Amino acid sequence: MSELAKKPSSNAQPIVRFENVAKHFETSTGTTIALQNINQHIMAGEFVAVIGPSGCGKSTLLRLLCGLEQPTSGEVSWPSSADKSTPDIGVAFQEHRLLPWMNVQKNILLPTLMQKGSYSAEDEKRALLLCEMVGLKGFEGRGPAELSGGMRQRASFARALFSQPSLLLLDEPFGALDALTREKIIADAERIWMDQKFGAFLITHSISEAVHLADRVIVMSARPGRVVAEIPITLERPRTNFLGDPQFARLCDELRQHLEL
Numbered sequence: 029m030s031e032l033a034k035k036p037s038s039n040a041q042p043i044v045r046f047e048n049v050a051k052h053f054e055t056s057t058g059t060t061i062a063l064q065n066i067n068q069h070i071m072a073g074e075f076v077a078v079i080g081p082s083g084c085g086k087s088t089l090l091r092l093l094c095g096l097e098q099p100t101s102g103e104v105s106w107p108s109s110a111d112k113s114t115p116d117i118g119v120a121f122q123e124h125r126l127l128p129w130m131n132v133q134k135n136i137l138l139p140t141l142m143q144k145g146s147y148s149a150e151d152e153k154r155a156l157l158l159c160e161m162v163g164l165k166g167f168e169g170r171g172p173a174e175l176s177g178g179m180r181q182r183a184s185f186a187r188a189l190f191s192q193p194s195l196l197l198l199d200e201p202f203g204a205l206d207a208l209t210r211e212k213i214i215a216d217a218e219r220i221w222m223d224q225k226f227g228a229f230l231i232t233h234s235i236s237e238a239v240h241l242a243d244r245v246i247v248m249s250a251r252p253g254r255v256v257a258e259i260p261i262t263l264e265r266p267r268t269n270f271l272g273d274p275q276f277a278r279l280c281d282e283l284r285q286h287l288e289l
């Protein structure tokens with residue numbers, strides 16, 4: 029385990045629970061039913077991936093988790109947080125959302141700076157360790173413009189991990205990367221998750237990415253978004269040498285079939 033590793037929790041319990049959640053949006057052309065009848069949970073330390081066609085409500089689910097949206101009916105609750113409020117979450121999006129005038133280390137420290145108004149020498153050290161963990165050692169002082177697309181996503185990933193969140197929300201963070209970069213960054217993300225064991229909620233369009241990373245894949249239908257399948261993935265980790273693995277291919281096929289229905 030790395031210096032930054034979290035102790036694994038022995039009695040896993042849900043971090044978050046969706047109970048009969050529906051979300052409607054009122055627009056000038058009528059009501060959009062984005063989500064319907066969502067009953068789900070994410071356990072502490074569990075890696076959950078969500079896959080489904082565009083517009084099926086994946087990002088809306090994530091926005092409900094961030095508290096950026098409220099359900100129209102049903103409840104999103106946080107059973108394991110002491111005061112039942114939203115616990116610490118980290119978020120990384122498809123766009124890296126780094127500030128162009130700040131170097132990598134400062135970008136990683138940005139949420140802390142915004143929250144506390146300053147950061148300590150200890151925080152600076154942690155940012156450097158995170159850079160190393162995500163494969164950006166030596167690039168701490170570079171600005172986003174001096175980095176490749178993959179490196180920017182790595183920085184954004186490090187920033188999301190800074191506060192040791194109990195739940196990491198990932199909205200297609202690897203979606204815009206070329207295939208080779210994507211493969212490398214996914215393998216690194218798996219390694220980091222195995223070391224840190226945070227709960228993770230990954231939205232993706234990629235079947236193989238979902239099978240590579242997740243303990244459980246939730247498949248959603250086209251609008252109104254409903255859960256049509258839940259596939260546990262129990263393949264041994266790390267799953268880096270999956271090419272040609274018949275079990276991996278079978279799980280990908282199973283997911284593809286659910287998506288085609």
Ligand SMILES: Nc1ncnc2c1ncn2[C@@H]1O[C@H](COP(=O)(O)OP(=O)(O)O)[C@@H](O)[C@H]1O
Pocket residue numbers: 053054055060061062080081082083084085086087088089251
């Ligand atoms: N703020 C909003 N106002 C109106 N409609 C919205 C809003 N946010 C999302 N929607 C609609 O809800 C549906 C689900 O959107 P979204 O969660 O972004 O889907 P996905 O991430 O799966 O592509 C879409 O039809 C989208 O147009």
Ligand SMILES: [Mg+2]
Pocket residue numbers: 086087088
């Ligand atoms: Mg989306």
